[in-house]
Amino acid sequence: MDAVTTRDKWNRIHQRRRGVCPPAATVLAENSHLLPPDGGTALDIACGLGGNALFLARRGFIVDAVDIADTATHAVATAAHAENLPVNALTKDISAWEMATARYDVIVVSRFLERSLTGAIISALKSGGLLFYQTFTETRIHVDGPSNPSFLLRDNELLRLFEGLLVRYYREEARAGKLDRGNRDLAFLIAQKP
Numbered sequence: 001m002d003a004v005t006t007r008d009k010w011n012r013i014h015q016r017r018r019g020v021c022p023p024a025a026t027v028l029a030e031n032s033h034l035l036p037p038d039g040g041t042a043l044d045i046a047c048g049l050g051g052n053a054l055f056l057a058r059r060g061f062i063v064d065a066v067d068i069a070d071t072a073t074h075a076v077a078t079a080a081h082a083e084n085l086p087v088n089a090l091t092k093d094i095s096a097w098e099m100a101t102a103r104y105d106v107i108v109v110s111r112f113l114e115r116s117l118t119g120a121i122i123s124a125l126k127s128g129g130l131l132f133y134q135t136f137t138e139t140r141i142h143v144d145g146p147s148n149p150s151f152l153l154r155d156n157e158l159l160r161l162f163e164g165l166l167v168r169y170y171r172e173e174a175r176a177g178k179l180d181r182g183n184r185d186l187a188f189l190i191a192q193k194p
């Protein structure tokens with residue numbers, strides 16, 4: 001799918017959601033004690049309606065929130081402005097956006113997978129910076145998430161993609177055990193740049 005088609009598709013989806021900001025991703029909300037206590041700089045990749053970006057800004061981070069869909073970035077900018085939060089909402093195709101080297105204390109990616117960004121994400125983290133990542137796996141048991149299988153993680157793939165980082169947290173239950181329990185459909189990684 002080219003960038004214009006992707007943008008139009010996501011603008012339609014975000015318009016249907018009427019700009020309602022979702023909660024922060026589980027990997028971030030449930031592990032926020034790992035965040036640098038004094039805040040810093042953060043990047044929310046493919047931010048959507050800004051759940052992660054606003055969560056981080058409320059905790060003292062200056063946040064760049066990037067998404068290809070202007071409907072999304074306008075909603076994020078409006079929400080941030082209403083709370084006087086330092087969120088810089090950028091309408092960009094993340095694949096064509098040059099991430100600054102060693103800029104961020106925290107990078108978060110939720111429900112988005114673009115494997116070609118791996119090197120840029122690692123290089124955009126400061127030394128000691130943290131990556132919070134969660135997205136859908138091909139072993140998911142529900143229909144949530146992308147229909148295109150190439151946007152689904154293979155077994156343990158986040159660990160392989162970010163093997164240059166130090167793992168601080170990882171969870172991927174796949175289809176082990178009782179499927180009506182646990183936290184299925186997603187892989188969760190928190191990793192730190194040496």
Ligand SMILES: C[S@@+](CC[C@H](N)C(=O)[O-])C[C@H]1O[C@@H](n2cnc3c(N)ncnc32)[C@H](O)[C@@H]1O
Nearest residue numbers: 010046047048067068069092093094095110111
């Ligand atoms: C499933 S949503 C996830 C949004 C948000 N991260 C969340 O978890 O609520 C995927 C987001 O990726 C954005 N997106 C898709 N392709 C993109 C690209 N090439 N560059 C930037 N954003 C992109 C879409 O506009 C959409 O907001």
